[in-house]
Structure formats: structure tokens, C-alpha cells
Amino acid sequence: MYTDKVMEHFKNPRNMGEITDPDGVGTVGNPVCGDLMTIYIKVKDNRIAEIKFKTFGCGAAIATSSMTTELAKGKTLEEALNITRADVAASLDGLPPVKMHCSNLAADALHAAIKDYREKNETKHEVNK
């Protein structure tokens, strides 16, 4: 059912865990649907310096989370925002059609984490002003 790459990321997920003092956090999905993902980022000089994930879900959900963190690591925020669900699926040599939607949310979690970081920073700027 899954490609070797999906299975490899499922067996050995990259960047799994939490960041205790993250600059941004993004959570998407819902345990009711069977998929829930959280991505934590540390940002330095407008780049993703550190990234971690936690995921409740099927094999595809775990593998796409892992791959998303791999793709985003070291990228500028603008580059990271351009990472799409399709990019993640393609980097895993494809996903079964039924998994393309519900289990492929990690890119959205990444975008949400960046948004969270920017919002926090804008507030900081405003406070500084």
C-alpha cells in the first residue's frame, strides 16, 4: 500500500519530539478524524533553525510529518511557506489516493507554526514601539 519511503519515515521518523520553548507552534487536524499533528519551530535570521513534530494518526500521517520537517529545516520562512502538501507527497514517492487529504496535513501545520511565529513577533514589535 505504501512506498518504501513512506515506510522508512514511519519506521524512523526524523525530528520527532517537542521544542520546550518554541518560537512558533502549529496544530492541525482533530483526534475525532483520526489525525492530529503539531509542529514546533525555532526561527533564527528568518530561517527555520530547529523543527520538531508530534503526530497522532496513521502511517501516512507520521511519514508526512517527518518528511515535512525534513523539507522545512534550514529554509527561509518564505521558502517554508511555499512547501505544499503535494511537495510532501511527491518527496515520499506518492501516497495512496485516500490518504492525500486527511493524512497529509503536515504542510498546513508548518504554515500554521510560521503564522504563529509572525503573529507573536508582530505583537512584540508593537509592544516595542
Add this chain to the structure above:
Amino acid sequence: MTKQKLVKMDYAAGKPVDPRVIEAMLPFMQDMFGNPSSISSLGQGAKKGLDEARKKVAELINAERQESVIFTSGATESNNLAIKGVANRSRDRGTKIITSTVEHMSVVNPVKYLTTKGFESVLLPVDKYGIIDLNSLENELDEKTILVTIVFANNEIGTIEPIKEISRIVHSKNSILHVDATAASGQIPIDVKELGIDLMTISSNDMYGPKGAGALYVKEGVRIEPLIHGGGQEKGIRSGTENVSGIVGFGKAAEVAKQEMKEYGDRLTRLRDSLIRGLTESIPYAFLNGHPTERLPDNVSVRYSFIEGESMLLSLEMNGVIASSGSACTSKTLEPSHVLLATGLKHEEAHGSLMLTLGKQNTQEEVDYVIELMPGIVKRLRAISPLTPKELKG
């Protein structure tokens, strides 16, 4: 990571055919290929095979006479034949059909179909073990109720329903009881006379016979309309030249099941209970789905909080174990099992379910292997999950 021999614990999805069954079938695919409706010696040889199979299936369920067994293509057809057959026959008498929230799709969907044709359906609720609420049955049952269709034992959670009580209630209002005994076929003793069953679905493959064969028990005097019209085979209830070799295999499987049921049931029950204990007692937040004792000998259904079923299945398969899950991610609809939800589980709980169904081939050694494997799998997936509470980490 890889183990040479596969440990198969998904026998509810499909069973291998018993070698004795294959041996019984072979002559009917080669020398005795005749049409049982033909009067030639070739045809009569096939008819003899068919009659003997009918007798063996009738004996397995203690039917009053062998003619009460109508052969079909399998359990789905038998369920459709019973439900639509009664509905089409009894329309003048009423349009109400009572069923439950824990039925197989081959009961759910025919009933749903009939509701688009002017029939009304009532779904009886179940308790946390999946046992049908008898008070609801009594309250819902009225003179307009033409059929009550209930599963004998659930294929997902293994719970055995109180069929004798259900039968007593149904007949107190002169309605008709159809029982879907697909998953129970050949596993536990079923006596249609003692239980007072009017119509009952039985499956060949579920008792190590070939796929593509099944039967509907139709009690003498119970009238149903056919689904398939044609040459009038099977007393006109199911036309079409019989699948002779498949039915002969079904008959042999029924004979073997009757002879070996006690030994088989006892052995599987021991393996089942050992597996249930091992999978729940040593792991925190682990629970059994279904009834602890009113349960099919082959069924183990457990759930683990904070993790999802398909990732458990993949982890097991990486270690050479084949199982199945009640999770949405393993279904076409992306909805978790309606049976698990009916027992009161929340969606996220149903997603964390794992089903292991045992077969004749399983050993205590295999059970021990799975018990040894599971804590590590659950621990790893919980480490990845954001839902895992702090005290379980580390």
C-alpha cells in the same frame, strides 16, 4: 525486525480451506461435473453430492429437515435474500423492520435500501459490550413489524447476542426472526430449533469451506420471495445451477466443524483469553472491546488510548504479524467502525482499536510472540503522539 514466518491473526477476514474439504470438492470439478437438475447419471451424481451437503449443513444447525437449507453464493446473498425476501412477501402485513446498530453491512444496506421503497427501519441500541437492549426490542415490536434481523455474534467485537431471549420476544408478537450467523458459523453450537430461529444466514468460508458458498436456513412454513428467478432450483427460492463443488466443500466443512467444534472452540478460547490478558494487563490505558465471556472463541478486539489503529497494524506487519483495525484509516469510508461507535466509544477511541482474529493454525507460541511485541509498539507510537499524557512519557 523481520521474522521469517508470518503470524496471521486476521482469520475473520478470510480462512484457508481445510485440506479435507478440498479433497471432497475435487471429484465434483472433474468426473462429477454434471448438472444436478439433469436426470442423467452424471447429473444425479452431482445431485447426490448436493443432497449430502444439504444434510450435513442441516445437521450442523439441527434443522428439522434438510430441505430447510437453501444454498446461496454466500452470506451477503443470504442476508439479502432473508431481508428482502420477507419484506417483499409480507408487505401487506406491515412495513416495519427492526434491526440493531451492530449489524454487518450486508444487513445494514439491504435494510437501508428497503427504507427507500416504503419500509420503515428501527435500529436497536446496544450496551457497552455490544449486547442488544431487549427492552427496546419489546417496546419497538408491534403488529406491523414484519421482520427482526439480528446478528448472532458480531464479527468485529465477537459479542454473542442473547438469541433465545430475542426469539421469545419476537415470537410473542408473531413476527419473524432472521439471524445473521455468518461469523458464528461453525465456531459455536447453534441449534435453530432450540433457539426458535425462523431464518438464518450461514457462511462456508467462515468454517474453512470455500468462498462463494453459503446458505439460508428457512424454517418450514416461513415464506419468502426469491431474489433470483430462473429455473426454479433450491425450491424456487434461489434459481441458477448450483455451485456443486463449492456446496460439497461447504457440506464437508460443516461435517468437520460439527465433529471438531468442541476441541477447536476450547483451544481457541484459551488462546483468545491468553492474548486478551497479555495485550491489556501489561500496558496502561489498554481496554477490551466487546464482552469478556459472551464472545466468539476467535475474536480479540482491544484498544489503546492516544494512538491510532493503522499505525499499530503497520508496526505489527513490520514484525511479521497480520491483524486488522476498527480505525477509519483502514476503511474505504474513512469513518471508524459503526459497531465500535455503537458500543459508546468516542471516535478517537474507536480509531485506536486493534482486531486480532484467530484460526485453527494459530499456536500459543504465536500468541506469546504478539504479546511480547505489543508493549514496544504502543510505547513507540505513544512517544510520537501529541495526545499522550506526561506520566506515560520517558
